[in-house]
Structures are given as C-alpha cells and as structure tokens.
Amino acid sequence: MSLDGKIGIVTGGTGGLGLEIARELARNGATVIVTSRKKSKLKEVCNLIDKDCYGFQLDVSKKKSLIGFIKNISKQFNNVDILINNAGFPFVRKIWFKNIHDISERELMNILEVDLIGSFRITKEILKLMIKRRNGVIINITSTPAISGHICGSPYSIAKAGLISLTKHIALEYGRYNIRSYSVALGDIHTDAMRRSLLKSEIVKAKNENSMKRWGWPEEVAKSIVCLAGGNFTFSTGNTIIIDGGKVII
Ligand SMILES: NC(=O)c1ccc[n+]([C@@H]2O[C@H](COP(=O)([O-])OP(=O)(O)OC[C@H]3O[C@@H](n4cnc5c(N)ncnc54)[C@H](OP(=O)(O)O)[C@@H]3O)[C@@H](O)[C@H]2O)c1
Numbered sequence: 001m002s003l004d005g006k007i008g009i010v011t012g013g014t015g016g017l018g019l020e021i022a023r024e025l026a027r028n029g030a031t032v033i034v035t036s037r038k039k040s041k042l043k044e045v046c047n048l049i050d051k052d053c054y055g056f057q058l059d060v061s062k063k064k065s066l067i068g069f070i071k072n073i074s075k076q077f078n079n080v081d082i083l084i085n086n087a088g089f090p091f092v093r094k095i096w097f098k099n100i101h102d103i104s105e106r107e108l109m110n111i112l113e114v115d116l117i118g119s120f121r122i123t124k125e126i127l128k129l130m131i132k133r134r135n136g137v138i139i140n141i142t143s144t145p146a147i148s149g150h151i152c153g154s155p156y157s158i159a160k161a162g163l164i165s166l167t168k169h170i171a172l173e174y175g176r177y178n179i180r181s182y183s184v185a186l187g188d189i190h191t192d193a194m195r196r197s198l199l200k201s202e203i204v205k206a207k208n209e210n211s212m213k214r215w216g217w218p219e220e221v222a223k224s225i226v227c228l229a230g231g232n233f234t235f236s237t238g239n240t241i242i243i244d245g246g247k248v249i250i
Pocket residue numbers: 011012013014015016017018035036037038041058059060061086087088089090091114118141142143144185186187188189190191192193194
C-alpha cells in the first residue's frame with residue numbers, strides 16, 4: 001500500500017506499538033514523525049527506522065510541550081496527513097487493580113491527561129493543518145475495555161472510551177473536509193510494556209480469553225493501521241475497529 005508523499009505523526013512512537021506503527025508507515029512510503037518525552041530515544045529510533053523519519057520531543061500531558069511541538073513541526077513540514085494518537089499512560093499494577101471507590105482523583109487525572117486530554121490537545125492542533133489541505137486521517141489507539149468495561153482499571157477504560165467519542169466527533173465534524181477518523185480497540189498485544197507488567201499466570205490467562213487463543217503481535221496492529229490510513233478504506237469513518245483475536249465481538 002503506498003503512502004508515498006504522506007506525512008504521519010505517531011505519538012509515543014519510540015517503543016512498543018508506536019514504534020511498530022511508525023516502522024510500518026515508513027515501510028509503506030510515508031515520512032514519519034515520531035514523538036517521545038525523552039530526547040535521547042528519538043535519534044536511536046530514527047536510525048532504526050532508517051527511512052524518512054524525524055524525532056520530536058513531546059509530552060502530550062503538558063500544554064507548553066504541545067505548543068512547542070506544533071511550532072517545530074510547522075517550521076519543517078507544510079502539512080500532516082496522518083495522526084496516530086498512540087501515547088498512553090504506563091500500566092501501573094497498583095492503580096489497575098483498584099476499584100472505583102479506592103481511586104484517587106490524581107490517579108484518575110494522570111491517566112486522563114495522557115490518553116484522553118493529550119490526544120484531544122494534539123488532535124485539535126493537527127485538525128487545523130488538515131482542514132487547510134482538506135485531507136487527513138486520525139487514528140486513536142483505544143482498548144476493548146472501553147467497549148465492554150472491565151472488573152478493574154476504570155480510569156483507563158474511561159479515558160479510552162473518551163477516545164471513541166473523540167473519533168466519532170472528528171468523523172462527523174470534519175468529514176466534509178475529507179478528514180477520516182478511526183478508533184482501533186486493542187485486546188492483548190504482545191509489547192514489552194505488557195510483558196513487563198503482567199505475571200506469567202496473567203499472560204497465559206489473557207491468551208486463553210480470546211477465540212484465537214493467542215496474543216496479538218504489534219506487527220498485526222501496525223498493518224491494520226496502514227490499511228486504515230491508506231487509500232483502500234476511504235468511504236468509512238468514525239468506526240471502531242476491534243483487534244483482539246475475537247474476544248469482544250459486536
Ligand atoms: N499492548 C497492549 O496490549 C495494548 C492494549 C490496548 C491498548 N493499548 C494501547 O496502545 C498504546 C501503546 O501501548 P504499548 O503496549 O506499546 O505501551 P508502551 O510501550 O508503554 O507505549 C506507550 C507510549 O506512550 C508514550 N507516553 C507515555 N506518556 C506520555 C506522555 N505524557 N506524552 C507523550 N507520550 C507519552 C511513551 O513514550 P515515551 O516514554 O517515549 O515518552 C510510550 O512509548 C497505548 O495507548 C496503550 O494504552 C495497548
């Protein structure tokens with residue numbers, strides 16, 4: 001699939017899913033802008049991708065950082081064709097297993113600030129560039145608990161459910177500008193972050209919860225995203241695409 005001439009941003013693009021998505025966009029011809037909070041990671045990742053790749057520092061939870069990022073990319077690029085809102089607050093066991101009545105407002109806000117408000121902030125600025133060009137695709141990385149709920153981890157589900165609403169609003173408000181948007185709701189995807197945070201027993205349990213009886217691979221997610229961002233999915237917008245091996249089927 002050719003993404004030749006397209007410019008795509010991947011937030012949190014220096015590791016895990018973000019890195020794989022950035023790689024796949026570049027493999028398909030796009031110029032890729034990866035972001036990280038850590039400057040040191042950016043050069044390394046751009047060397048690894050070894051195509052048209054540019055690294056910019058960005059903390060989506062800080063308005064000042066976002067303003068600086070937009071200023072910097074606007075100097076270098078005239079437009080942005082693809083935005084992948086992938087940045088996500090790390091999985092913290094202590095917060096994840098709490099029920100609602102034990103969750104502090106700070107814990108809730110920390111997660112919302114990155115996954116939801118951070119995505120809203122950058123989307124708002126990138127939409128301004130996309131409207132001018134009357135072209136764009138915005139993909140929000142969300143998660144199946146946003147659809148089905150979960151027995152714990154409510155701040156995460158709430159943040160990711162908000163992203164599904166953001167996707168629908170982008171589709172409805174900006175379809176007339178040829179701007180499409182999708183939510184990609186992921187099940188258990190075998191990234192370093194997931195491997196690090198789960199116990200062995202939890203890794204096995206998660207595998208057995210979907211109909212394919214396996215974990216998904218970051219490469220599978222990245223290929224689906226390239227499909228959505230490319231020229232073969234052009235009369236569809238606002239949808240949630242579930243990639244979870246057949247656990248949540250709607
Ligand atoms: N793996 C799964 O099974 C799974 C399932 C459902 C949904 N997801 C979602 O998929 C996305 C990627 O997950 P992953 O497994 O690849 O985890 P990950 O490796 O921890 O990736 C998350 C990325 O977000 C970035 N990030 C965190 N806080 C940020 C902030 N304040 N500003 C900007 N960037 C920030 C981090 O980049 P830096 O540290 O470099 O800044 C990191 O690379 C997340 O949104 C996650 O919720 C994953």
